Amino acid sequence: DAGITQSPRHKVTETGTPVTLRCHQTENHRYMYWYRQDPGHGLRLIHYSYGVKDTDKGEVSDGYSVSRSKTEDFLLTLESATSSQTSVYFCAISDLGANEKLFFGSGTQLSVL
Amino acid sequence: KQEVTQIPAALSVPEGENLVLNCSFTDSAIYNLQWFRQDPGKGLTSLLLIQSSQREQTSGRLNASLDKSSGRSTLYIAASQPGDSATYLCAVYGQNFVFGPGTRLSVLP
Numbered sequence: 478d479a480g481i482t483q484s485p486r487h488k489v490t491e492t493g494t495p496v497t498l499r500c501h502q503t504e505n506h507r508y509m510y511w512y513r514q515d516p517g518h519g520l521r522l523i524h525y526s527y528g529v530k531d532t533d534k535g536e537v538s539d540g541y542s543v544s545r546s547k548t549e550d551f552l553l554t555l556e557s558a559t560s561s562q563t564s565v566y567f568c569a570i571s572d573l574g575a576n577e578k579l580f581f582g583s584g585t586q587l588s589v590l
Numbered sequence: 591k592q593e594v595t596q597i598p599a600a601l602s603v604p605e606g607e608n609l610v611l612n613c614s615f616t617d618s619a620i621y622n623l624q625w626f627r628q629d630p631g632k633g634l635t636s637l638l639l640i641q642s643s644q645r646e647q648t649s650g651r652l653n654a655s656l657d658k659s660s661g662r663s664t665l666y667i668a669a670s671q672p673g674d675s676a677t678y679l680c681a682v683y684g685q686n687f688v689f690g691p692g693t694r695l696s697v698l699p
Contacts, residue, residue, distance in 0.1 A: 510687070520634075520679070520689040535686070567633055577622055577641075579687060581633035 480504050483568050483582040491590055496555040498585050500568030502548075506580075508571045509551040511535075511543060513564040514584075520567070526551055558589045592617045594682055594690035602696040607670050611693045613663040613680035620682045625654050625665050628677045628692070637678075638665070670697045 480503030490496050500509060511523040512535075522535030524543040532543050540562060542554045555562055568582040593616045603609055613623070622641050626634040638647045638654040640663070646655040653666040663680055679692040 519691045520681075522686060525686070569634075577683065578636045578639050579624060579626075579634075579681070580636065581626075583633045584631075 481568060481570060481580060481582040483566075483585050485585060486583065487586045489588045489590065490558050492559060493557050496558050496587065496589075498553045498566055498568075498587070500551045500553070500582060502551075502570050504570060504572070504580070505548060506570040506572040507548075508573055509545065510569040510571075510579075511541075511551070511553045512567045512569060513537065514567060515564050523553065523566075555587075558587075560589050563587060563589045592620075592682060592684055592688045594680060594688050596678075596680060596690040596693050598693060599691070600694040600696075602698060603670055604698050605670060605672060607697075609667050609670055609695070611665040611667070611678050611695070613665070613690055615661045615663075615682045615688070617682075617684060618658050618661055620658065620684045622683050623654075623656055623663050624681050624683070624687075625652075625663075626679045626681065628679060634679065667695075670695075672697050672699050 482501045484499045510525040512520045514520050521537045523541050524535055526532045526545040544552045566585045569579050571579045595614050597612045624639045625637045627637055628634045640647045640656040651668040656663045674697050677692040677694045681687045681689045
């Protein structure tokens with residue numbers, strides 16, 4: 478299995494609080510992604526990174542920010558969590574141009590009450 | 591905007607059957623297509639990757655084909671087993687990865 482660790486695995490929080498999810502990889506892959514998976518919507522891209530300090534928005538980026546200060550770490554922050562952000566969040570990595578397979582972490586179940 | 595659909599949404603078959611899952615995409619300007627498997631409560635696992643210049647890829651009992659001009663891919667599973675029960679998703683890579691909604695497969699003993 479690709480070395481991807483997501484933390485925490487589960488989190489329950491209240492509306493209006495900030496939340497940070499962490500993705501850590503040991504594969505030295507250049508690209509890292511944050512997705513959310515919801516019934517009826519499938520997997521949707523939130524943000525992605527193509528290098529240290531290089532990030533871009535996906536299709537559902539509103540209410541989310543990201544940071545990548547090191548190759549191995551990609552953080553997703555919900556500035557002020559809302560109930561609509563209750564979801565399963567997946568981190569993924571790829572090494573486009575070398576090995577284009579996409580490898581996923583185990584996910585974080587986030588509940589915003 | 592790229593859109594990916596998968597048919598059927600769910601499929602239930604007896605053990606031992608051969609089966610085909612379908613994936614369609616609207617924009618043929620892709621670099622590759624991947625098939626993934628997702629078990630309940632788990633992340634996605636890449637099964638097969640087909641480059642846009644390829645027609646098919648095989649791994650064990652799995653065979654995936656790609657017809658880029660018609661915007662279609664199929665995943666063929668031979669001699670299905672209960673352990674194949676999972677959700678299967680396809681994803682195309684153009685400007686970014688776009689996923690289909692998945693086919694939920696149940697293989698009955």
